Every structure is written in structure tokens, then in C-alpha cells.
Amino acid sequence: MANPVIRSITATPSTLQPGQSAQVVIDAYDPDARTVTVTGRVTDVGGHVATATTTLTVGDPLKYELTTTDPAVTIVADPAAPGRFSVRV
Amino acid sequence: MATRTVTLTARLRDAAGNATTSTTTLTVQTPLALGWCPPQSSVTSVQAMLARYPRPRSMRLYSGAGAGLEPWSSGLLAQVPAGCAVHYSFKDWASATSPAAIRDWLSARPAARRQVVDLVTLDHEPEQQNGDDPTPAAYRQEWQELVAALAGHARRREVWLVPVFTEYYARRTATWWADFGAVSSYAGVDAVGFDIYDVGYERYRTPVERNDFALAQARRVGRPLVVPEWGIKRKPTLDSGAAYDPDGALCAQAMRDNMAHLRAQPDVPYVEWFYRGDCNLDATLTYPSGQTYVRDAERAAFVQLTA
DSSP states (O other), X not given: OOOOEEEEEEEESXXXXXXXXXXXXXXXXXXXXXXXXXXXXXXXXXXXXXEEEEEEEEOOXXXXXXXXXXXXXXXXXXXXXXXXXXXXX | OEEEEEEEEEEEEOTTOOEEEEEEEEEEEEOOEEEEEOSSXXXXXXXXXXHHSSSOSEEEEEOOTTOOOOOXXXXXXXXXXXXXXXXXXXXXXXXXTXXXXXXXXXXXXXXXXXXXXXXXXXXXXGGGOSSSSOOHHHHHHHHHHHHHHHTTOTTGGGEXXXXXXXXHXXXXXXXXXXXXXXXXXXXXXXXXXXXXXXXXXXXXXXXXXXXXXXXXXXXXXXXXXXXXXXXXXXXXXXXXXXXXXXXXXXXXXXHHHHHXXXXXXXXXXXXXXXOSGGGOTTSEXXXXXXXXXXXHHHHHHHHHHHO
């Protein structure tokens, strides 16, 4: 099992004044994940065939944490979007 | 406009416990906080100042020799609004007991104050050597013990340790750096402070003249400059007796010019006006000639500067 990989951490804005908040997004993936391609095939009575595919990613659920040692900073995770945080300075 | 860098650490774990970390930074631009020293370091004096200036961004308070450390829960420090940084100075230090006392003091800092960083000074203006100041060697030793005492404290980042010096003395004394100033280079010191007045000058100094030495000393060690005592005594006449600033208009302009200069610096986060003695902007004062005066022009400037 390999460690997760963080592609990037993006803070928007990255410069702010006391009391303001930035949104921080961690973009990451699990290198152990594999992709499964699923193909759907439909045939009518005349023998005509239609197909379509989609992919599924099979991987571990990742747990995201964002911390700082700065006591004046408050970090709140967005429950609707893993890897997204609000950071108030 | 001072800046500080906030480091954010991202940590990811998968279900098997494999983890990885990465960091990014935020830049926090903090406008210079102009505050005040109350006329006396007493609860009633702080409360009176808070009635005049109800939302200070910084406040300078101190405990004199023999007074120990002010508690957070009552007295002076309990008067400081949660969003106002306090620059607290104390004089007493004993190698056997003070390290534990200062650690306990930091541990007791109210959680409500975590939105600001407070500044702590041991033996401010040690150059005075007026009876309650340690010798230069003792001063350096006490500061070594202070920074060591708080190193590794879980809440260390909630305070800055700031040695504060006497600008006019330091500027004019060749041995100042070796005796006292070297403390500003110690590991664990967060900022360098100077108390700055226009003592010994016939006219008001320009902002550059007033601050260049202090800025140079802070930048010499790569740390911010703070000015916990800033005051300009009104100078009604020149040495010749000729009128210079009888109504305080020049002083008020000097105050505005000084703050404009300091606010333009990238590394000056805190300044406190010395609202005491001849710089008490609400007092009726007396010139050497015996004539009384009030500092209406200067007070108006201060109100404008702190608005």
C-alpha cells in the first residue's frame, strides 16, 4: 500500500488581513486506487446494439486534515467537500 | 503594514494508515496597531482610557519592581479587551522561581485572547540602571533564562518575547550593543522594542531621524520593531527663547508624519503613545515658565490616528 499523494494545496486568497478567511483546497489521490471500466450493452429485437461505458474508481477513503500552530487561526472543514477548508486568520 | 506568515499543514491518511503531508502558507497583512500606555498602570486608569478610547488595538501595561507578574484573571490584565494586544512588561526575575512562574502565567492566558498575540518584556529600558534594573550581565542572563523557560511551551506562539531598549541611550552609547542590545539577537526573541522620545533635540525630529536607529537595530537581527513608548513633548520655544510651537500644531503634524512613516514600513506592527506625564493628552500641563496649557491639537491628532 502506497501513501496518498497530494497534488496541490491551493489557498484563495493567499494574502489577507486579520479577520478575513481563505478557502483552502487539497487536491489529492490514492495511488493504490484502480479504475474499473463498466460497459453497458443494449440489444433490441432487431439485433441493433448500443453500448456505453463508464468508469468507477476503487480506492481507500482518504481522511483530510489541515492544521497550523498559529493560535490566532481557525480552521473549519467543509462537511460537504472533503479536502476543502475555511481558514480564518 | 506588517506581515506574518501562517503555515498550514495538510495531512492525508488512507484506510490502512498510510499518510502523507504537505504545507502551504498564507500571508497575513496586519495594519500597524496604534495604542496607548495609560497614565498610570492601574485598573482605574485603564478603565478611564477605555472610556476615552473604547476599541484600542494595542495597550502597554507594566508591573514595577517587586510587583511580580500580573494575573490574567483580575487586575490590570483583566481590563484588556479580547481583541486588543497587550504589551506587558515586568521587572522581577529570580532564576530559581521565575522560569516556572512565567510558564504557569502563559498556561493561564485566557482562551478568549487567542485571537491576538500578546507581547512580553522583562526589564524594559534596562539602560536606566536606576536601582531596579539588573546589571548588563544579569540582564543578558535573565533573558537567556526567560527564552529558555518558554521554549517548547505548548502555547509559546501566543506571545512574543520583546526586549525593549531606550532609544536615546542606545543611539548615544558605544557599549550599548554589547551590554544590552545583543539580547535582541537571542534565539527565541520575537521582536525588538525601543521607547522613542524627542529628548535632547531643540526641534521635533523628522520621522526618519526619530526611527532610523531603532529600525536599523531591529533589521540587524531580522525582527519586527515595536515601539511600546512613543511620546513627543510639546516644545513651545527654541533654546533661544523664540517661539517654536506654542499651540502644538507642529507637534500634532509631527505625530501624523511619524505614524505615516511607520505605517509605510513593512515591519512595524505595534506602537503605543506614552499617554503619561507631559504626553498625557488630557492633562493640564505646565510650561517651565509656569504657564499652563492643554494639548488639544495633539489630542485631536491622536484621535484621528487611532480612528
